[in-house]
Amino acid sequence: MPDTNLIIEEKDAHIKAEDFSVFYGNNEAVKKVNMRIPKGKVTAIIGPSGCGKSTYLRAINRMNDLIPICRADGAMMFDKQDIYASNIDVVSLRQRVGMVFQKPNPFPKSIFDNVAYGPRLLGIKKKAELSEIVEHSLKKSAIWDEVKDRLKENALCMSGGQQQRLCIARALAVQPEILLMDEPTSALDPKATTKIEDLIGELCGDYTIIIVTHNMQQAARVSDFTAFMYEGILIEFGITKNLFEKPREKQTEDYITGRFG
């Protein structure tokens, strides 16, 4: 069992999983994971398909609640609270922990309404205020120049890469503290991927970013820390450079050198 405590001190941790498990029915998809995720950094989670990395990510904003047979065990600490405690308001959790999905999923609404969706839920109604938030969010996600003249157009008319950056803008508009990204570039071409990766570099510092990817080069390029999961177990956690250059565990080495997975 890797000890993230050696690398991430208690005070730097934004998310802390303690003996955290996720079950689908009787199948344990995430097994007693202990992981501290540092604040304001980019942490990548890598591992072969079915290793539980997406399930673990989706557990951080309780997206797995939507799957009826799914349940969690152990503790996931965020802001001194176990988000799986019975008195947790999932809606306010998700306002603070945003998410970007594998496939771009803009709503079939205008570009403006997509970004304004979250702020409107938070009760902001004034047009001027909304416009400011929309502009700011689109600028942060590096897509403002491409769409500023067509905010009223349907978001589904954009290219896949643009849609994904719009989805990032939509998540940022709620001003989350943490941004979860579930293989955000796997449906995109290399050029759009580069744009998203550049964007992640610009966003870190302001946000804690956790990105699941099956592209190891991507993890190496964008992340400060990397976690390697295999069969639901957190095998190794380390500074990205160290993990890729001199992995401590045999399984990590086998995976990153392409011997399996």
Added chain:
Amino acid sequence: MHYNKKQSLVFSKKDATLQWLGSSIGKGFLFLIASFSAVIVFLIFWFIVKDAIPFFAEKGFKEFFTGTNWYPAAEPGEFGALPIFVGTILVTLGAIIIAVPVGICAAVCLSDILPFKIRQIAKPIVEMLAAVPSVAYGFFALVIFAPFLQSLGATTGTNVLNVSIILGIMALPTIVSVAEDALQAVGKDLREGSYALGATRAETLIKVIIPAAASGITAAVVLGIMRAIGETMVVWMASGNAAQIPEPIYNVLQPVRTLTATIAGDMGEADHVIGSMRYHVLFAMAASLLAISFLCNWISEWITTRDP
């Protein structure tokens, strides 16, 4: 294993002809089958319009569409069908008012509220409502529901309210089933996207899912309406068949008469005198009904194919 492949890549002239012949016959045959239903619709349209023309040629449009006296059997007959059009519109509107909100709520409930296992059972049951013969609905309306309404104080139990409720129930399975399919088709991506932004289930439904499924839901409603407009048996049995405009118009406890019931009811009498105005006026009504159906169909087509 030895395959017997042709060595030359070039088609021989004979093979080319055979191939052309085979594909032409195949295509022609499939085209015939595909166009069969289109031809049927065209024929129905032709035969109805053909027999409607003599009526309009002799009586014109004014009396038929604006007159209020319906005495087709009198000498000379009076053919003011306005009360019948009004009756049709009233029962259809009534059915819409009952079926649309209930149907959409039921569809939302089935699609997003109930657990998956209950939905598996509930949806087929709702769809089974569509399999009940309309005469059974009519019988229920006449024998059980009409006396019940009368016991509550209505002068007659066979009235607009009765028919509207029964037609509404009959349109429900169509609306629920088609609308639920439309809601399901929105998919989990958009639902998750909304929840991830901190939306509740109600917000997700109202602001994302229902708008995204709007065209499918509209199609469901139009299909339901068409079912209500075209229904004959129930309205004949339970509407009271009085060719009068209710006074006041929103008095749902008065009997009315509809286009379908008039055609079905009068045809038995009128076909003794083929060629009479009493005969042709029924075709004028059928043509009007057909026009309304085409219009509804066209509207639903237009809405469903429109850009999201």
